[in-house]
Each structure stands twice: as C-alpha cells, then as structure tokens.
Amino acid sequence: MAATWSITERQRSIGVFDSGIGGLTVVRALMQHLPHENITYFGDTARVPYGSKSAEVVREYAFEDTRFLLQQGVKLIVVACNTVSAVAIDDLKAQFDIPIIGMIEPGSDAAIAATNNSNIGVIGTLATIASESYARALRQRNPSLNVFSKPCPLFVPLAEEGWTAHPVSQMVADEYLSSLRQKNVDTLILGCTHYPILRSVIQEAVGNHVRLIDSGEAAAIRVERLLGEHEMLNVSTDQPNYSFFVSDVPQKFKELGAIFLDRPDLRVTKVHLA
Numbered sequence: 001m002a003a004t005w006s007i008t009e010r011q012r013s014i015g016v017f018d019s020g021i022g023g024l025t026v027v028r029a030l031m032q033h034l035p036h037e038n039i040t041y042f043g044d045t046a047r048v049p050y051g052s053k054s055a056e057v058v059r060e061y062a063f064e065d066t067r068f069l070l071q072q073g074v075k076l077i078v079v080a081c082n083t084v085s086a087v088a089i090d091d092l093k094a095q096f097d098i099p100i101i102g103m104i105e106p107g108s109d110a111a112i113a114a115t116n117n118s119n120i121g122v123i124g125t126l127a128t129i130a131s132e133s134y135a136r137a138l139r140q141r142n143p144s145l146n147v148f149s150k151p152c153p154l155f156v157p158l159a160e161e162g163w164t165a166h167p168v169s170q171m172v173a174d175e176y177l178s179s180l181r182q183k184n185v186d187t188l189i190l191g192c193t194h195y196p197i198l199r200s201v202i203q204e205a206v207g208n209h210v211r212l213i214d215s216g217e218a219a220a221i222r223v224e225r226l227l228g229e230h231e232m233l234n235v236s237t238d239q240p241n242y243s244f245f246v247s248d249v250p251q252k253f254k255e256l257g258a259i260f261l262d263r264p265d266l267r268v269t270k271v272h273l274a
C-alpha cells in the first residue's frame with residue numbers, strides 16, 4: 001500500500017467483482033456508505049453460477065476476475081461473491097499486493113455483535129456452506145457459539161427472476177429455513193450476494209425476532225474504515241464514475257441492474273477475459 005496517496009491516486013476506483021449480477025447488492029451498500037467513491041464492477045455473467053462449481057474452478061475464475069480489475073487500475077478490491085470469499089480469499093490475498101476485502105469476516109463480525117443467545121444461522125450457496133468458512137470464522141472469534149448452516153441454492157434463481165415477495169419464494173424460504181427456526185437462532189447471516197433481495201420472505205420464514213445480517217453491508221462499512229484509516233478516500237466531490245463490465249451480453253445485466261441500483265443509466269461493457 002502506498003505510504004501517502006496523492007489526490008489523483010485517491011480517485012482510483014474501488015474494484016468489485018462477483019459471479020454475475022448479485023454483487024450489485026454490495027455495490028448498492030458501497031454507494032450508500034461511500035457516495036464519493038468511483039466504482040468499477042466486473043460480473044462474470046458468462047460463467048455464473050459459481051456456487052455449484054468446485055473450489056478449484058472458482059479459484060481459477062477469481063484470479064482472472066482480480067487480474068481484470070487490476071488492469072483497470074483499482075485501489076482496493078471487494079470480493080462481493082460469497083462463494084469466492086469462502087473458497088479463494090486467502091489465495092487472492094497471498095497472490096495480489098492490493099487490499100482485498102471479502103464477505104466472510106465482516107459478516108461474521110456483524111453477526112457476533114448482533115447475537116444475544118449465541119445461536120447463529122448461516123445461509124449461502126452449496127460451495128459456501130460446504131467450505132464451512134463462515135462457521136470457522138465465527139468459531140475462531142468465539143468458540144462457544146452454536147453455528148447452524150444451510151445451503152439455499154434455489155434462492156439465487158428466485159432473486160434473479162425478481163420474485164422478491166412471490167408466494168413461491170415464500171414456500172421455498174419456509175422449507176429451507178424451518179430447521180433453523182427450530183434451532184432457535186436469533187441471528188442469520190445472509191451469506192450470498194442475492195439473499196438481501198429476498199430479505200422479506202427470509203424474515204417472514206425465520207420470524208421477526210431474528211436479526212438478518214447482510215454481509216455486503218458489513219463489508220461496505222469495513223471498506224469505509226480501511227480507506228479512511230489509510231487515507232485512501234477520494235477527496236473529490238465530483239459526481240462519481242460507475243463502470244460496469246460483464247463477460248456475456250449486457251442486456252439482462254442492464255435491465256436488472258437498473259432495478260437493483262435504482263439507476264436507469266448503467267454503462268455496461270462486455271469484455272473477454274484473457
């Protein structure tokens with residue numbers, strides 16, 4: 001990390017990548033917490049989903065996604081994808097000399113701060129839950145926690161279909177989450193980019209007394225702190241520049257992105273990763 005950042009260096013954008021469109025929930029949180037920061041996003045829409053692939057393949061993709069963002073000159077990378085955060089974050093941090101923030105640590109810290117009865121639920125893709133990354137991070141911080149994990153693979157297509165409050169989504173949520181309800185969890189980590197989109201059906205399924213932790217939101221707060229501590233915040237008050245890159249044709253990303261971010265004017269470019 002540079003010792004002292006010039007005004008121009010501080011203007012470099014925050015890089016964010018995800019397997020596809022879901023990472024826009026993290027972008028939304030970044031825009032809210034850091035309204036002056038430029039953001040460069042890469043969504044690997046040609047290869048989504050990552051959550052059902054092997055850790056080896058996800059790691060390979062994550063390296064390519066990171067290299068692409070570095071080529072764009074970003075100052076920090078946010079790994080919005082929980083699956084990548086779960087299986088590849090240590091490899092990325094070891095390989096690349098740039099601050100890299102994943103979802104697992106911020107989400108775990110926020111859950112520990114929220115729980116009163118030490119019963120924490122974690123939901124995510126098959127790969128995220130199989131990696132046990134959240135459970136490990138939680139228990140490392142507090143070995144006496146009870147952690148109950150559950151993969152919810154159908155939530156991703158339901159969110160992409162825009163069925164945020166649809167009866168089918170509610171049925172699926174009730175089916176997936178009844179076991180967590182029986183475990184008396186008081187805090188539930190939404191360990192996947194897409195799950196905040198289904199927040200209302202998830203809340204209904206687990207009950208209003210359960211605190212839902214949005215890992216993307218927690219990560220945005222972490223990014224804000226890190227940039228502040230290292231004097232890397234953009235000091236310009238100009239309108240920020242948001243650039244979006246995808247690996248498949250941009251049409252669907254543009255349409256859904258406009259809804260997710262409430263912005264009709266997304267500039268989305270298709271790129272081919274070398």
Ligand code: DGL
Binds near residue numbers: 051052192
């Ligand atoms: N972005 C992924 C995650 O947060 C969900 C979609 C996928 O499986 O690629 O785990």
